[in-house]
């Protein structure tokens with residue numbers, strides 16, 4: 001799996017390296033970045049060493065704040081460290097929450113993205129220059145797999161774009177090109193497997209051997225990962241990242257959670273109830289990127305609910321791990337009759353059952369209480385029975401009873417990006 005070198009450092013080495021990089025970044029940011037000069041200045045920080053020394057008292061950065069700044073200073077906002085002519089790329093967030101944020105990269109910061117992919121994410125998945133990498137991605141303004149493409153190119157692999165292709169065309173392209181690695185969302189990998197079955201394309205006998213997934217937590221949910229692996233004949237890996245932060249994590253060969261790229265990010269965990277910040281534990285993930293000087297985020301509240309663990313992984317790495325990947329968006333948790341329910345918990349249960357093609361969860365209020373309705377689309381040819389099976393499995397695992405309804409084959413949406421299977425609705429639908 002290649003050398004993992006620095007990825008086995010001690011806590012002391014980690015802190016020392018991160019502080020040195022933070023200090024270097026702060027020199028440029030405090031000199032040229034109006035947004036952070038103002039924000040940190042208000043907290044009494046005007047020199048790089050103050051940023052490091054006063055870290056625990058620094059304010060958080062939120063997406064709402066960055067959005068408001070961009071709206072007030074359109075089109076780019078003030079989170080720019082260098083003059084505009086230094087920037088070479090614009091991407092935007094997917095807009096699943098609020099208006100999309102436009103984010104600029106310099107040539108240096110784009111090389112930073114590509115380098116993390118080439119050295120660490122592909123490295124952990126055993127992808128090399130000998131591989132042919134297929135991207136089932138639309139290559140629109142959303143950053144998605146653009147950086148993964150740049151990283152594979154830097155690695156020396158053969159890069160194959162799947163933009164503007166239908167699912168059958170993508171399957172054809174994967175088989176014909178002898179692609180060995182697939183990049184897609186977990187949902188779309190399941191869609192490829194579904195269409196391959198319909199079109200009798202034998203992916204298990206194709207050259208595909210590895211898949212890397214992002215955009216949703218599926219590849220860290222064992223039941224979903226097993227479906228992807230058996231459907232495509234691959235070993236599936238998870239990757240976490242965000243347009244406004246960078247490529248933050250990857251799963252290793254132990255495939256037990258997601259390692260954070262601690263060489264490039266400072267990770268903290270915020271307990272939303274107490275406001276306490278810790279280096280590990282459960283809560284909202286807070287990240288600072290150390291290599292994207294042109295568009296930095298400092299103590300950025302990701303909105304992701306995680307359990308961050310420290311210690312040595314079976315793979316030998318000591319970089320912190322998110323147990324189970326990103327468990328949920330912090331605001332996606334619902335409390336049903338006193339039970340905390342995360343969308344990923346429902347996914348894990350439903351995907352673990354045979355006969356389920358797709359599903360959707362609706363949360364609604366009834367008499368002041370949150371209720372869940374799970375809509376399940378059976379695989380073709382699967383009759384009755386499945387509804388009771390899903391209801392029982394949910395009751396057994398979550399300890400609550402949910403309404404379960406069946407959908408016609410093909411009735412539920414298939415997603416290429418950012419699947420939205422968990423929705424809040426006004427009331428239970430008939």
Ligand SMILES: [Zn+2]
Nearest residue numbers: 252254313315
């Ligand atoms: Zn590991």
